[in-house]
Ligand code: ADP
C-alpha cells in the first residue's frame with residue numbers, strides 16, 4: 001500500500017493553530033496589545049470597527065521591527081522573546097510562542113507597518129490568508145501599526161459563529177480592561193467606529209482603575225499591600241457595601257498578566273466572609289508579583305490560566321492580606337446592611353431628604369440647556385441617603401401593562417435598590433444617584449428592574465418623549481419659546497412655503513415664532529426651547545418633506561405629523577454616547593410618558609427580560 005502520511009502545508013497548519021489562538025475579535029485584540037507592550041510602547045491606540053469584525057488595528061510607538069524581522073514575524077514559531085525552553089521559566093514578556101501573528105495572518109487580511117528608531121524608512125507588508133501580497137518601503141512613524149481586516153474571511157463557519165456586535169464589543173472591552181489595568185505606566189486609547197470609548201493617560205494603578213470605571217470608583221477602593229517571601233500583593237479591594245450581584249470587576253494580575261483562578265477567587269471570598277449579602281460578589285483589583293520560576297503560564301494557549309508552585313500558601317497569604325485591609329479600614333464591623341445609615345456618622349443632624357427626580361420633558365442632550373438638569377439635583381450634601389425614591393419608582397407605573405392609571409402594578413417592576421451609601425463629602429451628589437443604567441453600543445440603555453432587565457432603544461425612547469411633549473404643547477396651545485438674538489431668514493420653494501403656511505399655527509404652539517412669511521422665505525424670531533438654532537433649517541425642511549410625502553388619509557393629522565417629525569429630527573441618535581445623568585434622565589422621561597412602550601412610529605421603545613426568561617436561556 002502506498003504511503004499516505006503527508007506534511008500539512010504551512011497555511012493549513014497555521015489555520016488550524018489559529019483556531020486555538022483566535023476565537024473571536026477580542027483574541028486578536030489581546031495578542032496585538034500584548035505585542036505592543038512587549039515592544040516597550042508608551043502609548044497604544046486600538047481602533048476597532050464593527051466590534052472587530054471588519055477592523056482591529058493596534059498602533060504603538062514601540063521599538064518596531066527591521067524589514068527582515070517584519071517578514072519573519074509572520075512565520076510560525078517566530079519569536080524574539082525566547083531562545084530556549086529554559087527561557088520560559090524566566091519570562092517577563094507577554095508573548096513567547098511566536099504563534100499569534102502567523103495565526104492571525106492565516107485567517108484575515110493583515111497590513112503591517114513598522115519602523116525602528118534608527119531606520120530612515122519603514123516596511124509595509126500585506127498578507128492575506130498567509131500569502132504575502134506585497135512588501136514595500138513606507139514612510140511611517142517609529143513603532144508598529146498592525147491592521148487586521150475581515151477576520152475569518154476564509155473560514156465562514158467561524159465568521160458565522162461570531163455573536164452580535166454588542167457581544168463581541170463587550171469581549172473586546174473586557175480584554176482591553178485586562179490589559180490597561182495591568183499597565184498604568186502605558187497610555188491607551190480605544191476607538192470604536194470612530195468614536196472614542198477610552199482615553200487613558202499614563203498614571204498609577206489607582207488612577208487607572210478610576211479612569212476606566214469612573215470617578216465614583218475611587219471612594220470604593222481599599223488598598224491592599226503585603227510583602228512576603230513568596231509573593232508581593234498590592235492593589236485594591238472594594239468596600240463590601242459596593243459589592244455587586246454580578247462578578248464583573250474581579251481582576252487578578254500575576255506579574256502584570258491577567259489571570260483567572262477560581263482557587264484564588266475563593267481566597268478573596270473567604271476574606272469577605274460575613275461581610276457580603278448572599279449572592280453578592282466582592283470587587284477586586286489585585287496585583288501579585290511572584291518569582292517567574294515559581295509559576296507555569298504555559299499550560300493554556302491563551303494564557304489566562306496559571307499554575308503556582310505553592311498554591312495553598314498563596315491562598316492563605318491572600319486571604320489574610322485582604323482581611324487585614326478590610327479590618328484596617330474599619331470595614332469589618334459593617335455586618336448589617338439593613339441598618340440605618342443615618343447612624344453612621346455624627347454629621348447627619350439634619351432631616352434626611354429623598355432625592356427628587358425632576359422630569360425635564362424637553363430634555364435634549366444636544367442642547368446647552370441640559371446644564372439645568374444638573375442644577376435640579378438635590379443640594380443637601382450633608383445628609384443624603386439613597387433610598388428607592390417614591391417619585392422615581394412611580395415613573396415606572398404601567399411599565400408592563402400599557403395603562404398607567406393604577407399605581408399598584410408597579411410592584412412587578414420596582415427598581416432594584418442596591419445597598420449603596422453616599423459619601424457625605426462628595427460634591428456631586430447627583431452623580432452618586434445611580435439607578436444602575438448602562439449604555440450598550442451607544443445605542444441601548446440597560447437597566448435592572450425587580451423582575452429582571454430592561455433594554456431601552458435610546459433613539460426610539462427619546463422620540464417618544466419628544467413626541468408627547470410636542471403633542472402636549474400643540475394641544476394645550478402653549479409652549480416655551482426661546483427668542484433668537486437675530487431673526488433667522490430661511491429660503492424655501494414656493495410649494496414649500498405653502499406647506500409652512502398651513503403648518504404655521506401648529507408650529508407656533510410648539511414654540512416657533514414667525515415674524516414674516518414671504519413668497520420665498522420665512523423669518524423666524526423664536527424657536528422651541530429644545531431646538532438648537534443650528535438645527536432649525538434642517539428641521540423645517542424635514543418637516544415639509546414629511547408632510548408632502550404623507551398621503552392624507554382619514555388618520556392624517558397635521559399636529560401629529562409635526563410632533564412626529566420634530567421628535568424624529570431632534571431625538572438622540574443611535575451612536576450618541578450618553579453620560580450617566582443623560583441616561584437616567586432619558587429613562588425617567590420615558591416612563592413619565594403616557595405610552596412609554598411604543599415609539600411614535602409604532603416600534604417598541606424597550607423590551608424587558610425577566611429573570612425567569614434569562615434562567616431559561618442558561619439551562
Ligand atoms: P510572540 O509575541 O509570541 O513572540 P507573535 O506572533 O505575537 O509572537 O510575534 C512575533 C514576533 O514579532 C515577536 O516576537 C516580535 O519580535 C515581533 N513583533 C510582533 N508585534 C510587534 C510590535 N508591535 N512591535 C515590535 N515587534 C513586534
Ligand code: MG
Pocket residue numbers: 031034035094095096098100101
Ligand atoms: Mg505575541
